[in-house]
Amino acid sequence: MKALVLHKPNAPKEVLPTLKPSSLLTLEEIERPSPKPDEVLIRVHAAALNRRDVWICAGKYSKIQYPAVLGSDGCGIVVEVGSPDHSHWIGKEVVFNPSINWGDNPKAQGRDYQILGMPSQGTLAEYITLRVHNIALTPTHLTHEQAAAFPLAFLTAYRAVITQANVLAGDTVLITGIGGGVALACFQITQAIGAHVYVTTGSDDKLLRAAELGAKGGANYHTSDWDSILQFASGGFDTIIDSAGGSDFNKLMGIAKPGGTIVSYGATMGTVPEFNLHRLFWKQLRIIGATMGTDEDFTKMIEFVELHKIIPVIDSVFSFEEAGAAFDKMNESGQFGKIVVKIG
Numbered sequence: 001m002k003a004l005v006l007h008k009p010n011a012p013k014e015v016l017p018t019l020k021p022s023s024l025l026t027l028e029e030i031e032r033p034s035p036k037p038d039e040v041l042i043r044v045h046a047a048a049l050n051r052r053d054v055w056i057c058a059g060k061y062s063k064i065q066y067p068a069v070l071g072s073d074g075c076g077i078v079v080e081v082g083s084p085d086h087s088h089w090i091g092k093e094v095v096f097n098p099s100i101n102w103g104d105n106p107k108a109q110g111r112d113y114q115i116l117g118m119p120s121q122g123t124l125a126e127y128i129t130l131r132v133h134n135i136a137l138t139p140t141h142l143t144h145e146q147a148a149a150f151p152l153a154f155l156t157a158y159r160a161v162i163t164q165a166n167v168l169a170g171d172t173v174l175i176t177g178i179g180g181g182v183a184l185a186c187f188q189i190t191q192a193i194g195a196h197v198y199v200t201t202g203s204d205d206k207l208l209r210a211a212e213l214g215a216k217g218g219a220n221y222h223t224s225d226w227d228s229i230l231q232f233a234s235g236g237f238d239t240i241i242d243s244a245g246g247s248d249f250n251k252l253m254g255i256a257k258p259g260g261t262i263v264s265y266g267a268t269m270g271t272v273p274e275f276n277l278h279r280l281f282w283k284q285l286r287i288i289g290a291t292m293g294t295d296e297d298f299t300k301m302i303e304f305v306e307l308h309k310i311i312p313v314i315d316s317v318f319s320f321e322e323a324g325a326a327f328d329k330m331n332e333s334g335q336f337g338k339i340v341v342k343i344g
Contacts, residue, residue, distance in 0.1 A: 001029070001030060001031075001032040001125060001126040001127050002027060002028070002029060002030075002125070002126050002320065003027070003028065003029075003030045003069045003121075003124060003125035003126065004025055004026070004027055004069065004070070004071075004124040004125070004320075004323045004324075005025065005026055005027075005028050005030065005067050005068070005069055006024055006025055006056065006057060006066065006067060006068045006069075006070060007024070007026070007066055007067045008066035008067070009024050009059075013059045016057070016058045016059040017058040017059070017060065019057075019058075020324075020327075020328050020331070021053075021054055021057040021058075021324065021327035021328055021330075021331050022324030022325060022327055022328050023324075024057050025057070025323070025324050025327060027320065027321065027323065027324075030069070030125070032126075032127050033121065033127060033128070033129040034080075034082075034129070035080055035081060035082035035129045036082045036129070037082045037083040038082065038083070038131050038132060038133070039081075039082045039129045039130060039131050039132065040078045040080065040081050040082065040086060040089050040129065040130060040132055040135065041078070041079055041080035041081070041082075041127060041128075041129050042076040042077065042078055042079065042094065042096075042127065042128050042129070042130060042135070043076050043077050043079050043126065043127055043344055044074050044075075044076040044123055044125060044126060044127065044128055044343045044344060045074075045075050045076045045077065045144040045147075045148065045342075045343060045344060046074065046075060046144045046145050046147070046148035046340055046341060046342050046343055047071045047073055047074040047122075047123035047124050047148055047340070047341050047343060048071075048073035048074070048123075048148045048149045048152075048181075048338045048339065048340045048341070049071070049073075049326055049327065049330045049338070049339045049340075049341070050072050050073060050152055050153070050181065051180070051266075051268075051330070052072065052115070052117075052118075053070045053071065053072070053117070053327065053330065054327060054330050054331045056068065056070060056118055057070075057327065057331075058331075061118065063119070064118065065118070065119045068117075068118060068119075068122070069117075069121045069122045069124055069125050070117050070118065070122045070124055071116075071117050071122030071123030071124035071125075071341075072098040072115055072116045072117040072122060072123065072151075072152045073096070073098065073123060073148055073149065073150075073151050073152045073153075073338075074095070074096050074123030074128070074148050074151075074343075075093070075094065075095045075096065075138055075144055075147035075148045076093075076094065076096075076128070076344075077091065077092070077093055077094070078090050078091065078092050078094060078135070079127075082129075086132050089132065089135070092137060093137065093138040093147075094135040094136060094137060094138055095135070095136055095137075095138050095139075095147050095148075095150075095151050095302075096116060096123065096128075096130060096134060096135060096151055097116075097133075097134040097135065097136060097151065097155070097295065097298045098115055098116035098117070098134075098151055098152045098155070098292070099113075099115065099116075099134075099155060099292045099293055099294070099295070099297075099298060100113070100114040100115065100116060100120065100131075100134060101113050101114055102292075102293075102294050102295060106294050106296065109291065109292070115152075115292065116130075116134070123148075124323060124341060124343070125343070126343060126344055133295070136298070136299070136302050139302065139305055139306045140306075141306070141309050141311070142311065144342075145314060145317055145340045145342065146311055146312055146314065148340055149181070149312040149314055149337075149338035149340055150185070150305065150310075150312040150338075151298075152181075152182075152292070153181035153182045153184070153185040153312065153338065154185045154189070154301050154305060154310075154312070155292060155293040155297060155298050155301050156182045156185070156265055156290065156291070156292055156293065157182050157185035157186040157188075157189050157241075158185075158189060158293060158297055158300065158301035158304065159290050159291075159292065159293035159294075159297045160182075160186060160241050160263045160265050160290040161173075161186050161189045161190055161193075161239075161241060161263075162189065162193075162300075162304075163290075163293065163297055164263050164288045164289075164290045165239045165241065165261050165263045165288065166261075167190055167193055167195050167238075167239050168193065168194075168195070169193055169194030169195065170194060170195065170196070171190075171193075171195045171196070171238040171239055172195070172196045172198070172234050172235065172236070172237050172238050172239075172257075173190045173195045173196065173197050173198070173237060173238065173239045173240070173241065174197075174198045174199070174200070174230065174234070174237045174239070174240045174241070174252075174255070175187050175190070175197060175198070175199050175200075175240075175241045176199070176200045176221070176240070176241070176242045176243060176244050176252070177200065177201060177242075177243050177244055177268070178199035178200065178201045178206055178207075178210045178215075178218070179201055179203065179206045179209075179335065179336045179337075180243065180335075181312075181313075181337065181338045182243065182265065182266075183199075183241075183243060184312070184313045184336075184337055184338075185312065186241045187199065187210070187213065187215070188213075188310050188312070188313075189304070189310075190241075191213075191214055192304070192308040192310060195239075196216050196234075197214070197215055197216060198215060198216055198217045198218055198230055198233065198234055198237070199215050199217075199218040200218060200219055200220070200221045200226060200230070201218065201220060201221065202220060202221055202222050203220070203334075204220055206336055207219075207220060209336055213313075216233075216234070217230070217233040217234065218230075221248060226251075227248075227251040227252075227254055227255050230255055231254075231255045234255075235257075236255055236256065236257040236260070237255055237256050237257060237260060238257055238260050238261070239260065239261045239262075239263070240252050240255075240256055240260070240261070240262045240263070241263050241265070242262060242263065242264050242265075242266075243264075243265055243266035243267075243268060244266065244267070244268050244269040245264065245266070245267035245268070245269050245270060245271065245272055246267070246268075246269025246270050246271075246272065246273075247269070247272070247273055248269065249272040249275070250272065250274070250275065250276045250279070253276055253279045253280060253283070253285060254276075254279065256283065256285055257283075258283045258284060258285075259283070259284050259285070259286075260283070260285055260286070261285070261286045261287075261288065262285060262286070262287045262288070263287075263288050263289075263290050264287065264288070264289055264290070265289070265290040265291065312337070312338055313336065313337035313338065314337050314338050314339075314340055315329075315335035315336050315337035315338060315339055316329065316335065316339055316340070317340045317341075317342060318339070318340070318341050318342070319341070319342055320341060320342060320343050320344075322341075323341045326339050326340075326341050
């Protein structure tokens with residue numbers, strides 16, 4: 001079968017972030033996997049990229065194993081099963097739960113937790129084997145490209161918005177970094193709940209696109225007083241969903257309402273310097289982490305997407321032969337929505 005393979009690079013680790021991901025990836029023939037008794041074999045229709053894919057290419061991920069077939073998002077059709085007990089899955093259109101071995105504690109993942117695509121074979125291949133536990137029927141209102149685009153982003157977003165923050169109708173919510181797949185999933189989920197949603201981004205064009213999707217307001221975080229702009233427009237936020245961290249995190253605590261909640265699911269801007277602990281306790285804020293989600297989160301997320309007929313925002317679709325260019329586009333961080341690769 002064909003797969004997009006990342007081999008161990010010859011360049012020093014410190015040089016990897018300066019290289020185009022496409023220079024490290026090759027489309028080649030590898031052995032097709034066979035399903036174990038608790039698995040099914042799936043012919044992949046489409047896969048979607050996530051930020052972790054380009055981080056792995058850049059060597060910014062722990063315990064990278066080479067060669068690697070990346071990709072955590074995808075959809076396909078079941079063509080073979082490892083046990084007759086699962087024969088009813090043959091011919092079914094499915095999406096992939098990228099959260100593997102969460103563990104027994106619903107509050108946090110266990111030591112054996114993995115995300116599909118590292119170290120296990122990912123979705124950027126013509127075939128993939130997955131445990132029956134990690135597939136679900138594809139929502140019928142979605143195309144192959146749309147189905148491939150939503151599992152990881154919406155799982156992460158569902159846990160952040162609903163499981164951790166418990167956002168309710170009428171709440172005022174800020175989502176930072178709009179344009180990325182998870183941020184847009186958070187946006188669509190909070191809108192479906194009936195919250196009033198505001199956004200930040202580093203691009204005025206993305207602010208306009210967010211407004212077209214129904215954002216109540218927003219600010220460009222390259223503007224020095226972006227927090228004051230949002231405070232004036234909103235009156236403060238019941239919930240803030242953040243993926244950046246960095247020095248602006250203290251500003252987020254400033255525009256959170258007393259008793260408000262901040263959920264962090266990423267740290268693209270690094271650690272928080274001179275963390276304002278006084279603001280945290282005086283305003284009685286709740287700061288909660290969120291990473292991926294449990295199997296229950298995934299099941300409830302699928303039900304939510306189906307109930308509200310949510311269609312994920314797609315930035316662009318590439319052919320399998322153009323997958324390297326898809327990685328380069330993700331690496332440039334200019335997308336608004338998910339980047340999808342059509343496979344079969």
